[in-house]
Amino acid sequence: MTVKIGLIGLGMIGRDHLKRFQNVITGAQVSAVCDINQTTADVIASEYNATAFYDAEEMINSELVDAVFICSIGPVHKTQILTAFRAGKPVFCEKPLTPTADESKEIVDAEVKAGKRLLQLGFMRRFDPGYQALKQAIDGSELGDIMLIHCAHRNPSVPESYTLEMAVNDSATHEIDIIRYLLNENITSVRVDKPRKKTRRALPHLQDPLIVIFETESGVRIDDELFVNCHYGYDIRCEVVGENATAALTEQQVISTRSNSGNAQHIAQSCMERFATAYDREVQHFVDNVRDRREMSGPSSWDGYVVALVCDAGLASLKDGAKHNVVIPQQPALYR
Known part of the structure; x- marks a missing residue:
């Protein structure tokens, strides 16, 4: 099985992961890319022989996508993750899970309700x-x-x-x-x-x-x-x-x-x-779990939530x- 990846967010880290999928990762291919900048999405899609999307929800729900890879900015993570959960598709999300602990708790609650881990968080270290x-x-x-x-x-x-x-x-x-x-x-x-x-x-x-x-x-x-x-x-x-x-x-x-x-x-x-080696290993870990239909493992939504709680305390101390x-x-x- 070759896992069809839909990648959201074509900034610095998104493009780095695209190269990784093309040159390093086995068992997966990027079948779709999504960015709010239509020109960027079109150019990158052409370069990687993928389908361009400009709306994340549309891409997540597309039959072209088996698993979702989120490299967008933090404030939109929650919506994109919950959309993927509803579609029953595994998710890799770059950190942070969300900008606030309250939003992260919503993701934890949704995953607990689903009864299985659906997300791996990008704490590559x-x-x-x-x-x-x-x-x-x-x-x-x-x-x-x-x-x-x-x-x-x-x-x-x-x-x-x-x-x-x-x-x-x-x-x-x-x-x-x-x-x-x-x-x-x-x-x-x-x-x-x-x-x-x-x-x-x-x-x-x-x-x-x-x-x-x-x-x-x-x-x-x-x-x-x-x-x-x-x-x-x-x-x-x-x-x-x-x-x-x-x-x-x-x-x-x-x-x-x-x-x-x-x-x-x-x-x-x-x-x-x-951290090139760490990035390679974490992405291959995600792909292997999806390909073999295993529950997600590695850094979790709960880890993201706890880190967000600590960050909230840090922001209070910053003030x-x-x-x-x-x-x-x-x-x-x-x-x-």
Whole structure:
């Protein structure tokens, strides 16, 4: 069986996934693409031998589509996901699940009512070899009891459309999910600190960098540096400090060179470059589940909902600088 994919949203990440389906993924083909920009949809459809749609609902309900791949902007995710659920079609959705926790809860409720998992959420770091190795180290005995985690999320630059709130909802959201994945426990509080100094490269409406402090159920303290105009590259860091030892992501360089100028390492310039393997693995995981008619697995709607709850607390702290607690309802049996 070749899974027919309908892909919504032809921006940067949507186009990256199109190349992935064409060159890497097995068992699927993109049969339909959808974008509100008709010219873009027509051009991309012609390039990938797909059918162009300009309305997401029409594409989702088309017989040309077996599974839905959502790469559109966050505010339209809920409508598109619920449409796919009603059509009985499995969904891959790029993060965030929705911009607010209340909207994410609607998706969780709809999926619970359906009685099976229909969605895989695009938290690709769970599929990254480095983070998987970190989890193995944590789950083993060598590190001992986990005390602290130090994270950094650095972008070379961000566009003028990037807002201060996006530092939480779009950047820190990855660390929020990976903390839960690594430790297998929830975050219970969030505080966002604004250093007095900010980079001269930041636009006037941005405070950059930020420091976010999380605490988990067992008391693990995590600091997350968000520096989205660091200039030199896309640099993701994570060090886990245990009672007996530490473990950390390596530099994950793409290539290193040696010359008469010295040693040099290429630094990734985007998330698509740094996490290419993780993206490949998560998409193949989705396709395999659809092809084999298995229930969805991997990052879930519930994970998206819990991350949204933490983000909401982070946004509140962004406004007042105080620590905000995160209250998480009982997890439905569907997601256990």
